[in-house]
Amino acid sequence: MSAQPNAEARPVLEIRGLSKRYAGFSLDVPSLAVYPGDVVGLLGMNGAGKTTLLRSLLGIVRPDAGQVLYDGRLLPADSVELRVRAGYVPEDPVLYEAMTVAALLDFLGRFYPAWDPSLAVALLRHFGIDSQRRVRTLSKGLRTKLLLVAALSHHAELLVLDEPTAGLDPPSRQEFWEFLRELLRRAQVRAALVSSHLLEDIAEGCNRVVFFGDGRILLDRREFTLVELRRQFQAVHPRKPLPWE
Amino acid sequence: MNRRSLGTLAARDFRQLRLLVAIYCAIIAGVLVSATAGEGSLAEDLSGLFLLPGVLALLAVVPFVQTIVWKEKAAGTFLLLRMLPLTDDEILFSKLVVVTAAGSFILLVPALALAAAAMAAGGGLPAQAGWMLLWEWVGLAVMTGWSTASAIVFTQQWAAVVPYLALLAASMPFIAAGYALGPSFWAAIVRWHAPQWGLVPASLLAWHGWRLSLRLFHNRDFAQLVE
DSSP: OOOOSOTTOOOSEEEEEEEEEETTEEEEEEEEEEOTTOEEEEEOOTTSSHHHHHHHHHTSSOOSEEEEEETTEEOOTTOOHHHHHEEEEOSSOOOOTTSBHHHHHHHHHTTOTTOOHHHHHHHHHHHTOOTTSBGGGSOHHHHHHHHHHHHHTTTOSEEEEESTTTTOOHHHHHHHHHHHHHHHHTTSSSEEEEEESOHHHHHHHOSEEEEEETTEEEEEESSOOHHHHHHHHHHHSOOOOOTTO | OOHHHHHHHHHHHHHHHHHHHHHHHHHHHHHHHHHHTSSSOHHHHHHHHHHHHHHHHHHHHHHHHIIIIIHHHHHTHHHHHHHSSOOHHHHHHHHHHHHHHHHHHHHHHHHHHHHHHHHHTTOOOOTTHHHHHHHHHHHHHHHHHHHHHHHHHSOHHHHHHHHHHHHHHHHHHHHHHHHHHTHHHHHHHHHTTHHHHTHHHHHHHHHHHHHHHHHHHHHOOHHHHHO
């Protein structure tokens, strides 16, 4: 199933036989490999299984079955190693509301051996976040940026981003994708998994697209255009007739 | 377990409890001062007074757990903690330790102050004072485990009520027998070495409460709760 860049490349991350069941929903990913340089766009409607896949991958929710390999090494079921190596930005940024930005980053930084406070300060400045503001006063977009700061400040090798552009205005979205491309270009991160339901976002920032539907991978491609993505999306999710049609 | 991570989590949790601990300490201090300033001798009141910190510590466990376990669950911030490189055991163990430590502070500081005051007044400690303290502490450990398990599973109201009901159910046979049989019941308890032998099942109960809360936390899908 996984699109492979060349025969010799070894995946940064590999998922085998991952499954998770909730009432009325099941996620089944037989195989997915992420290679160095990949910016994998996970595309699908709300409830398609993108968030569940990302959370299961990191052990935030407990998968019912499956294996995760990092750099070819099988990670034990309760391992937190991937959370040390990966930077995660969740869809709903739940944070300690009463803390200031600086206090929150100080708190989070204590859990990462490679935390770099000066990088955190530089990133805050880059994203225009005042470190003395209370978290509760931040907009959704700023919270997402704050979590991106946290994700990058421990020198994450892999980025796992769940709907990172959902709360951002168009210029911020463009800035985000440029920033991500620059990170990859400078080899600051090895690969990224980005979920979205916005075709334009995936076409703009990703070099590989994985279509999700009903908890399953429907398509995995490296070569694509926005027009092709639209066509594929409509094939997977046909347009419903309007009530007056 | 990673000691640095545990320390960071415990320090944050303890900061949440500072105000509550101060309030309980003030209540205990107020009651003790007003009781010892009365007409009766300290030696006569000592047995009753010695029970007070233990009872209040037991009652304090539920608000403590509500503050640092239930609130975290309701706010969805367990999800934030699960994003960090922390095992479930580390996340919850720090909370169990902090609640037990805060309860122990409320229990031990006034009890030791009372003992010192009694010694200074020339009186001795009440009979079985050591066993009384030890049993109060074991009760605290049991209550911490069961309250935490309750906070993980139930809504706020039930999480507050269930541990008290369990405490009442567990102590009711002893209270009833004490009323029915009078001092002879407590004399029989001491004669049969019940405080010593009873520690075995009580410790198992405390251990079970702690393990149960860890297992429930492990199996709880906090991501699903906030979606």
